[in-house]
Amino acid sequence: MEFVTGVKKKETLELSELLEEGRIGTEVKVNGAIHTIRDMGTIAFIILRKREGLVQCVYEEDISKFDLKDVKEADTVEVTGVLVESAKAPNGIEIRLGELKILSEPAEPMPLPIAKWKLNTSLEAKLNYRPISLRNIRERAKFRIQEGIVRGFRDFLYKEGFTEIHTPKIGAKSAEGGANLFRLEYFHRPAILQQSPQFYKQMMVGVFDRVFETAPVFRAEKHNTKRHLNEYTSLDFEMGYIDGFEDIMAMETGFLQYTMELLKKEYARELQILNIEVPKTDNIPAVRFDEIKRLVSEKYDRKIKNPFDLEPEEETLISRYAKEEWDADFVFVTHYPSKKRPFYAMDDPEDPTYTLSFDLLFRGMEITTGGQRIHDYHELLAKMEKRGMTDEGMEQYLSAFKHGMPPHGGLGIGMERLTMKMMNEDNVRETILFPRDLSRLEP
């Protein structure tokens, strides 16, 4: 028997430790994967890939105590050597190699040139070799930024008094949803995968006042577009005691402001690798659905085809308008038509053909849908009846309202879409580790 007492400092150093003051001129021990080797004859540059970035090591025939021929790309190694300054090396440092120990070896050479700065490979090839293509420095940096977005969402909401919840993804069939649900058998009973934590987060507003969840959602939509995924991560929150849906937009703006600062502070390296400037979030315009439709139609001389919904092209034009007129990357579109919103959306008492709801557009794409919900039991029943819905599978949801719910509202943010637009990608598959779409079920 031995006691485990916690994490012990290792002898091997990470990149940020190599960059600490006082390291230059000392012997250091470092591990990593061999990203690339440039053999110049009597010397060679061996670049190690570490989680924080690249470290240049120099092999010198007279000094290094190993045979360069024994080393190849994709080996993982542990090296020792003297740390020196080097203006041309990544981060301005390099290691003059003494010893090198091989920890593991690949069985075959790389199928993709991952050591290139830009992986000029088709999206298809990148996805077919996902565990390999992500080893490219720029590819993996995208997912560090994505981490920062989710982390910012949670940290901001903790600070604002929200409680994190974990709700089930397998559920019973209900009167809501329908065609877009994946179906499965659950111990001889029909079940579905949840397309949103909507009902659960609303029920939990009655318990914790403010809740959030960051979890997968499942949509069996047969869309094969650059913006749709059949499984994605949804950043959801729901909050009680609101004065109006404006409180939800204010909270989302607060999240964006907090997160952009977090990215600048904690993910500066990755922002630089991807050459990204964070968008402005201090003033986000909010404009009515019917008004912006009219404004865009006038300015860009485009006929309004569907007065009840936004077409993708219209979303692009609204963002263009917001950029041109208000210098804004984000724009809230408010008061969506009631017939296009789910039954639980609160209708505008001033004109019930519209709802107290909004979408947030970011650089031409909807990344959020949110709004105020109906909180009165009888009102909710009446709206369900008006839509010809039964309460099948919704008994528990309705019971929360039957026994009292505060005025509340919330939203859902598509994590991959927000990441995609942050880095100006044009396909959402670029910003999900392992996409699920009509044709992709693997890896």
Next chain:
Amino acid sequence: MEFVTGVKKKETLELSELLEEGRIGTEVKVNGAIHTIRDMGTIAFIILRKREGLVQCVYEEDISKFDLKDVKEADTVEVTGVLVESAKAPNGIEIRLGELKILSEPAEPMPLPIAKWKLNTSLEAKLNYRPISLRNIRERAKFRIQEGIVRGFRDFLYKEGFTEIHTPKIGAKSAEGGANLFRLEYFHRPAILQQSPQFYKQMMVGVFDRVFETAPVFRAEKHNTKRHLNEYTSLDFEMGYIDGFEDIMAMETGFLQYTMELLKKEYARELQILNIEVPKTDNIPAVRFDEIKRLVSEKYDRKIKNPFDLEPEEETLISRYAKEEWDADFVFVTHYPSKKRPFYAMDDPEDPTYTLSFDLLFRGMEITTGGQRIHDYHELLAKMEKRGMTDEGMEQYLSAFKHGMPPHGGLGIGMERLTMKMMNEDNVRETILFPRDLSRLEP
């Protein structure tokens, strides 16, 4: 068009703001749900439930400017009044009510006495009325502690250089797993729900060195016990460049140490509500599987029935032994027999019938399985062949190894089980918001 500029401070105060210095004697505005009303004739105590706790309000016939008859339990309200000290009230304060505005009303009275301190109701009834039973102060406190556990997991791992990942839950059928998988149809192709992010997190070690995920997993096990769920949240991490599986146990110990401090600091209120003392985590004993089996068998005079696995009763005895002999709530059991571990577990070179793996037991129950994994491609293929496995559906997983993987290992922690044992509950359904088991698919 208007600009949204972020979160604005509301006039209404939260509990922690009421407790700030200088508030006593001032008029305050507060909202909340009416948890309970005690009518004493000319005065009445109206207790508000807020997210941070209970606030006592006093109705006085002569002073309060509303009719007590208009107010009932489960109304949500906004009140104004003078804040005064009151030794007997929760948190030592109460509000002498002036005005009261009703924000929403229930349609029916409560089906459960949620205002009682201990909800003396069967687990069955609590689960049948889940959105209501969780409004009980003690019930909801459990899930605040659960939030702290997950938050501690993430914050500790960020600090240790891990990257958070989001991996797909729908996947193709593979040679691993089998009977315990939920099956579904994915656009006319057979698919499964992932029982673990194992393959994905290993692949991502080749990219980020250290990764974690906190997400649902799905197990179609037909166990109907107090410790099994068919959907639960798994706290997973995987790390590269380890010297041995001891590094994994050290990291888990570090997580537990960090999290217990976080709970004491940020969740003290909930620890107090539930009367919980956090377990000691400074020294966690680690003992070999075969050795602890023998020790327990000798000390408690119990015959070893199955030398390859631990029965639930044995887990209880091992924890009892650890408590009696080492004053430990947690105990690592190491070197599990190879035949009981999955193919990717690394066998102990000194005796390949055992593996370089471990379970962590906490107060009589396994809450973690972890260990070192095979990182060499040929070794992995050989072990699969030995077990008669094909590489069907595992081509991408294997390709990560083919193209080089560092020595690595990791673990998975059952969030609900860890929460359950923290609060000395005896059924895991007590510590999940909406359990999924053989009979429960709703709410």
